[in-house]
Amino acid sequence: MADTYINIHLHIIFAVKSRGALLADEWRDELYAYIGGIAKNSGYMPVKIGGWRDHVHMLLGCGRQINISDLIKDIKLASSQWIQPKVRCAFFWQRGYGCFSISHTHVAAVAEYIANQSKHHATTSMTDEFRTLCAKNGITFKNEYFFEEV
Numbered sequence: 586m587a588d589t590y591i592n593i594h595l596h597i598i599f600a601v602k603s604r605g606a607l608l609a610d611e612w613r614d615e616l617y618a619y620i621g622g623i624a625k626n627s628g629y630m631p632v633k634i635g636g637w638r639d640h641v642h643m644l645l646g647c648g649r650q651i652n653i654s655d656l657i658k659d660i661k662l663a664s665s666q667w668i669q670p671k672v673r674c675a676f677f678w679q680r681g682y683g684c685f686s687i688s689h690t691h692v693a694a695v696a697e698y699i700a701n702q703s704k705h706h707a708t709t710s711m712t713d714e715f716r717t718l719c720a721k722n723g724i725t726f727k728n729e730y731f732f733e734e735v
Contacts, residue, residue, distance in 0.1 A: 593647040594632065594692050598640060598718070599657065599682040604711060606638035607672050619667055623660050633696040637706045642699040644687065657682050683715060685722045
């Protein structure tokens with residue numbers, strides 16, 4: 586084959602340390618744009634970035650170079666520095682993240698799901714949401730390591 590063709594999409598989720606509701610409504614969309622810029626500058630194609638007051642969802646298309654751990658490390662570091670002046674306490678992201686592969690046929694549905702986080706979290710906690718995603722993706726986990734409690 587004379588060229589390389591890639592169509593990989595990832596749904597990535599990470600949370601505020603202790604799941605504190607520190608991502609304020611007033612600047613959360615700016616944060617998502619900032620995170621999208623970091624992803625784009627790292628060679629990823631942001632499809633949808635959103636979340637809620639205590640966590641972020643990213644739906645990304647991947648290019649030829651895929652290094653999720655470096656991407657998340659860069660996003661968490663830069664966004665923490667961006668957020669810190671906006672909150673009245675120390676800001677940290679929780680260690681770890683979830684990363685799920687998304688079929689091309691499900692990209693639009695996942696993007697819609699991310700866009701509707703405020704409605705979704707009116708009835709479902711972030712922890713329950715993440716447990717469901719893990720179960721749907723065949724990921725087992727130990728409860729004591731799942732999330733740092735508030």
